[in-house]
Amino acid sequence: MAGSSTTLQTAYFGSYVPLLAIIVVGVLLVFAMFGGNALLRPSHATPEKLLTYECGVDPVGEGWAQTHVRYYVYAYLYVVFAVDAVFLFPWATVFAGLGWVSVAEMGVFIGFIAVGLVYAWRKGVLTWT
Amino acid sequence: MTTLAVSPLLSESVGDFTKPSIEYFDLSPLLIIIGVALAGVIVEAFVPRRLRYVVQTLVAVVGTIAALVMTVFVALGLEPRGDNAGFGAIAAEGAIAVDGPTVFLWGTILVLTLISVFLFAERHLEGGVTAFAGQAAALPGTEAEREASTKGLEHTEVFPLMMFAVAGMLLFPASNDLITMFVALEILSLPLYLLCGLARRRRLLSQEAALKYFMLGAFSSGFFLYGIALVYGYAGSMNLGDIAEAVSGTIGADPLLLGGIGLLAVGLLFKVGAAPFHAWTPDVYQGAPTAVTAFMAACTKVAAFGALLRLFYVGFGAARWDWTPMIWVVAILTMATGCVLALTQSDIKRMLAYSSIAHAGFILTGFVGLNAVATPGTAELTSLQAVLFYLVTYGFMTIGAFAVVTVVRDSSGEATHLSRWSGLGKESPFVAGVFAFFLLGMAGIPLTSGFTGKWAVFTSAWQGGAWPLVVVAALLSAVAAFFYIRVIVLMYFSDPVGEGPTVVMPSVLTTIVIAVGFAATVALGVVPGPVLDLAAHAGQFVR
Numbered sequence: 001m002a003g004s005s006t007t008l009q010t011a012y013f014g015s016y017v018p019l020l021a022i023i024v025v026g027v028l029l030v031f032a033m034f035g036g037n038a039l040l041r042p043s044h045a046t047p048e049k050l051l052t053y054e055c056g057v058d059p060v061g062e063g064w065a066q067t068h069v070r071y072y073v074y075a076y077l078y079v080v081f082a083v084d085a086v087f088l089f090p091w092a093t094v095f096a097g098l099g100w101v102s103v104a105e106m107g108v109f110i111g112f113i114a115v116g117l118v119y120a121w122r123k124g125v126l127t128w129t
Numbered sequence: 130m131t132t133l134a135v136s137p138l139l140s141e142s143v144g145d146f147t148k149p150s151i152e153y154f155d156l157s158p159l160l161i162i163i164g165v166a167l168a169g170v171i172v173e174a175f176v177p178r179r180l181r182y183v184v185q186t187l188v189a190v191v192g193t194i195a196a197l198v199m200t201v202f203v204a205l206g207l208e209p210r211g212d213n214a215g216f217g218a219i220a221a222e223g224a225i226a227v228d229g230p231t232v233f234l235w236g237t238i239l240v241l242t243l244i245s246v247f248l249f250a251e252r253h254l255e256g257g258v259t260a261f262a263g264q265a266a267a268l269p270g271t272e273a274e275r276e277a278s279t280k281g282l283e284h285t286e287v288f289p290l291m292m293f294a295v296a297g298m299l300l301f302p303a304s305n306d307l308i309t310m311f312v313a314l315e316i317l318s319l320p321l322y323l324l325c326g327l328a329r330r331r332r333l334l335s336q337e338a339a340l341k342y343f344m345l346g347a348f349s350s351g352f353f354l355y356g357i358a359l360v361y362g363y364a365g366s367m368n369l370g371d372i373a374e375a376v377s378g379t380i381g382a383d384p385l386l387l388g389g390i391g392l393l394a395v396g397l398l399f400k401v402g403a404a405p406f407h408a409w410t411p412d413v414y415q416g417a418p419t420a421v422t423a424f425m426a427a428c429t430k431v432a433a434f435g436a437l438l439r440l441f442y443v444g445f446g447a448a449r450w451d452w453t454p455m456i457w458v459v460a461i462l463t464m465a466t467g468c469v470l471a472l473t474q475s476d477i478k479r480m481l482a483y484s485s486i487a488h489a490g491f492i493l494t495g496f497v498g499l500n501a502v503a504t505p506g507t508a509e510l511t512s513l514q515a516v517l518f519y520l521v522t523y524g525f526m527t528i529g530a531f532a533v534v535t536v537v538r539d540s541s542g543e544a545t546h547l548s549r550w551s552g553l554g555k556e557s558p559f560v561a562g563v564f565a566f567f568l569l570g571m572a573g574i575p576l577t578s579g580f581t582g583k584w585a586v587f588t589s590a591w592q593g594g595a596w597p598l599v600v601v602a603a604l605l606s607a608v609a610a611f612f613y614i615r616v617i618v619l620m621y622f623s624d625p626v627g628e629g630p631t632v633v634m635p636s637v638l639t640t641i642v643i644a645v646g647f648a649a650t651v652a653l654g655v656v657p658g659p660v661l662d663l664a665a666h667a668g669q670f671v672r
């Protein structure tokens with residue numbers, strides 16, 4: 001058992017060697033490309049080249065802008081429904097074999113999620129102010 | 130093309146699909162608490178504001194009592210597995226183990242929750258509102274905050290949040306695979322992070338506590354997850370029973386297993402508040418509303434120790450000789466840190482936080498004790514039995530002590546600075562007496578539950594051959610007794626500073642909490658037999 005577990009281990013960690021090699025080669029490649037580029041290109045720095053590129057028009061305002069916090073609630077509610085779909089679709093493929101009890105169970109699950117939405121609605125989250 | 134390729138696979142999987150069986154009766158305490166939490170959310174959405182407090186309190190109290198009653202029925206219905214193999218069964222397709230220790234911990238957590246609900250619902254001390262922020266979204270010191278407090282707003286969401294945390298606490302020690310355990314860990318942690326930041330007074334301190342707890346908690350969850358990944362890589366399964374089989378089939382040290390054990394231990398020892406993962410405890414215990422501190426200190430510790438025991442005894446039981454030295458070191462470090470640093474504290478809540486760290490160390494002492502299956506009728510104490518008993522004694526003392534902290538107040542709220550407590554024995558001998566008794570209990574003076582608890586864990590550790598650890602623990606208990614007694618001396622033999630502390634008469638709710646904590650500390654000290662027997666009857670973890 002001891003011997004087999006060591007070989008198992010060698011195999012386990014051994015399978016990561018190609019991954020390590022790819023990471024090392026990848027990092028080297030980046031340095032090689034940027035290095036070659038810097039050696040070959042002419043260099044004429046102008047202040048315009050340091051501006052942020054914004055689809056060809058002159059950039060307006062600062063790079064640090066505030067996003068309205070109200071968006072995050074919508075992101076939350078979206079995640080709620082995305083997650084419920086993850087469970088609903090596999091269930092839909094098998095529910096015919098499971099009978100009405102499973103429909104009731106799925107109803108309870110949807111009910112849990114609905115409670116969250118009802119709470120958000122009653123607290124006025126869904127109205128855009 | 131894709132549909133053609135997929136559909137045979139799909140129909141094949143339908144053919145293989147078998148309906149999972151869920152043991153609704155065995156899981157009923159857990160399901161009731163989740164239902165109560167959801168009912169709380171509905172109440173929050175539909176009941177008018179002035180009625181919410183009463184309705185929420187009633188829902189929480191009735192729900193907890195119902196869950197407690199169901200726990201008793203589940204306990205009576207546990208099937209013996211024969212030959213000292215414990216009671217109970219694995220439910221929910223191997224995800225949850227409902228066995229003797231689980232049911233014992235469920236009962237403990239639910240009783241402690243019930244009295245914590247009373248602390249949460251206390252309204253008398255703040256002049257008609259709860260001790261939680263009127264409007265958590267209002268920045269401290271702004272017009273919005275003043276407006277919220279003039280209107281008398283309250284966050285009654287604390288009750289459903291607490292119930293969600295309790296659901297996680299019930300699931301945590303019962304989880305029989307690593308993913309369920311992680312989900313339970315998150316369910317119990319997330320509401321607690323929020324609750325910590327909801328204090329009505331000293332809100333900046335409270336918000337700082339919540340942020341610190343969240344950051345460090347997220348960090349430790351990362352350790353836990355990485356530990357799960359390594360153990361899965363080693364055993365090829367998340368299930369504790371399968372992991373146990375893989376572990377007992379290994380000879381020699383395996384880096385994957387040892388790394389996994391270490392990382393999982395970090396995640397769990399963080400929740401338990403053991404050194405060197407204790408750094409969050411004093412700040413969070415001090416900043417959080419005292420009711421939340423009491424609830425967190427008692428119930429989280431019970432749940433986390435339950436999970437620690439199950440993971441290490443069931444999952445890694447065969448690798449005992451690999452992890453025992455680690456627990457020795459952690460136990461000694463934890464006791465030393467807790468006892469020594471508590472000496473230097475000038476804030477009563479911080480002092481109690483360090484005291485809870487020291488208690489975690491004493492419990493860890495019992496954790497490495499005798500692992501043999503308890504033979505009914507013999508005087509030998511197993512580790513499991515000793516730890517379960519200690520958790521009960523610790524929970525009641527802690528909630529009681531923090532309840533007393535909530536009633537000693539001055540104009541700016543709770544008078545937590547130790548200098549404000551001097552001369553309390555002359556001002557209000559009754560409250561000072563009760564608090565002195567809780568402190569003596571924590572120090573482990575005979576005829577209190579603290580003594581029986583310490584005796585139980587030390588005995589089991591001694592019988593398990595961990596006598597050097599017991600000697601260290603006994604020496605550090607003496608150091609710990611010093612700082613507890615220092616507070617008693619301060620209360621009785623010092624003169625009040627300035628106008629001195631005042632004890633605000635609480636409503637019947639806090640009075641009940643203090644009385645229950647006091648009664649349990651006396652009863653478990655004088656007649657520990659019944660609860661010890663109950664812990665013994667809990668038997669072993671099933672796998």
